């Protein structure tokens with residue numbers, strides 16, 4: 079039904095567009111002094127017909143359910159509802175809905191049956207009412223908007239204003255979503271810090287979140303020191319960046335400055351394929367191929383290492399990140415004007431000198447963008463770490479050890495049998511908040527670096 | 537305009553024969569399948585200003601870019617023939633392009649200072665070629681180059697500000713300073729004044745005239761007056777061919793070729 083309504087609105091909007099456009103054309107034919115092009119007249123009418131109806135439909139759908147629920151409950155005999163708690167009421171309500179949908183498990187009582195019939199009827203009425211209201215609104219809007227059109231009417235300005243409004247609306251949605259996410263993180267984290275003191279969390283060096291969920295379980299008391307988790311994250315991310323930044327950057331330099339057209343034609347799509355591989359695939363590549371190889375190599379030179387190691391996870395993650403860095407650096411380097419490059423070459427600089435002294439400094443902001451994007455990927459990546467690095471938080475900087483990362487811990491804390499108010503669950507939010515703060519700080523630092531070293535061309 | 541008088545009255549003494557600084561022999565250039573220059577042979581005399589004129593697309597820039605092998609940076613470009621610098625073919629296999637470009641500098645049509653400080657712009661060449669041993673020497677080169685480009689007084693208080701923050705004319709003089717800081721033997725200029733107002737143009741023309749003492753200069757220009765003012769030798773190109781060359785005063789007052797005459801009187805172009 080809602081689908082049909084949307085379709086109807088679309089059709090009406092199209093019709094409105096043509097009505098407006100036709101009117102605009104006739105103005106243009108009769109008089110050269112029209113203010114707006116016919117297309118703008120059309121768009122103006124279309125906006126006025128389509129948008130209010132759309133808003134009405136959305137609001138209707140959002141508000142319809144609670145109203146009908148209220149009505150249905152009100153219709154129940156007093157014996158059923160009087161003295162019932164809200165929870166009981168919602169149980170009754172869902173039974174009614176089940177019956178209405180035909181999912182009957184036991185023979186319902188006559189009261190419930192009657193209420194279910196009522197429920198179905200109300201829903202039908204609401205649907206048709208929505209349809210009728212929307213159509214009426216659109217017809218009204220069509221008449222009003224059409225009557226406004228005139229040769230000197232500023233339809234273009236109106237449409238322009240609508241577009242501005244749309245853009246603002248969209249950016250506000252984006253911002254509000256971000257704010258909402260942060261707020262929920264902060265709220266739940268505060269809840270967590272009420273149970274586990276902040277300093278214990280930030281400065282603690284033991285991370286053992288396996289605590290009893292129910293009273294009767296046997297488990298550790300739990301320790302929520304975040305340091306080993308963060309060192310694990312940073313260790314793996316650094317290894318990944320050590321792999322990805324040089325390889326990605328040099329790949330970009332090669333592609334921009336040294337490779338000929340044929341090589342570029344092959345290498346660029348290959349890199350894009352690399353970016354399209356799901357991280358799960360990288361994960362089992364790490365576990366099944368790289369880890370045994372690294373272990374065998376370690377064994378050959380007499381180093382004993384655990385099957386899960388930060389080195390393997392970080393290294394494979396680095397490979398995953400290469401395309402981000404190479405493709406953004408590639409764009410940044412290509413964007414440096416050719417005249418800069420020619421200027422340097424004409425001074426008798428070699429290609430390498432030109433690259434180091436002119437192209438790279440000018441492309442720093444774009445390259446830094448790529449590095450940051452890669453770093454966020456590295457810090458946020460979960461799959462590879464789960465599969466290849468392990469779950470136990472060890473405080474170590476040895477890349478051959480098994481470590482764990484923030485994201486992995488968040489996942490393991492939220493899957494499985496958990497209660498929503500146990501510190502174990504809430505810790506996930508606190509970790510999320512910390513992670514957010516760390517990445518934010520990294521971003522700010524990177525921006526500073528860019529501002530300091532960038533050489534702006536224009 | 538004393539520049540003009542200077543330029544048109546001076547060229548008597550340089551008619552004494554000397555070995556040319558550079559010489560193109562039967563130079564042809566192809567961009568892919570398309571031929572842009574046909575068998576051009578032209579000598580660039582030492583310590584003279586040679587101007588290349590001709591209608592748009594006739595191959596002036598192409599010829600100029602052959603002289604320091606900047607055409608190498610264009611993948612599809614192919615050069616045949618010979619170009620001699622001090623009796624060495626610069627398209628020879630064992631010529632080091634980097635060294636060649638240090639000897640044959642270039643100033644582009646559009647000012648292209650690096651997004652570095654004014655000082656760093658001028659110091660760029662001396663640095664990469666290791667021309668100086670100390671900071672003092674480098675300072676000395678930077679100041680003298682800026683001074684010769686007639687820019688020093690305007691920028692002496694802000695040598696550490698970005699070169700891109702200068703006006704168009706200043707930027708072009710900065711590029712000239714940058715080019716002469718490597719002490720090239722030949723200086724190539726591709727329409728160096730096309731983005732400048734008459735005053736900045738006069739400054740640069742004056743500068744070119746002074747630079748002639750120490751450098752050999754080749755300049756591409758669309759302004760016949762400019763060619764007449766600054767150059768001693770002029771070459772006229774048309775559709776990729778060298779139509780006529782000669783002493784500037786001769787060529788302008790007494791062109792031998794019909795096409796040249798049409799061009800300088802404004803009938804083709």
Ligand SMILES: Nc1ncnc2c1ncn2[C@@H]1O[C@H](COP(=O)(O)OP(=O)(O)OP(=O)(O)O)[C@@H](O)[C@H]1O
Pocket residue numbers: 567572590591592593594595596597598599610
């Ligand atoms: N990079 C290039 N690729 C392909 N063709 C080119 C390239 N550069 C120049 N050409 C061609 O070579 C011919 C000569 O060009 P050139 O730039 O030398 O002309 P010009 O005399 O400098 O013209 P203008 O006075 O407009 O600067 C033109 O036909 C041009 O289209």
Ligand SMILES: [Mg+2]
Pocket residue numbers: 596597598726756
């Ligand atoms: Mg040109």
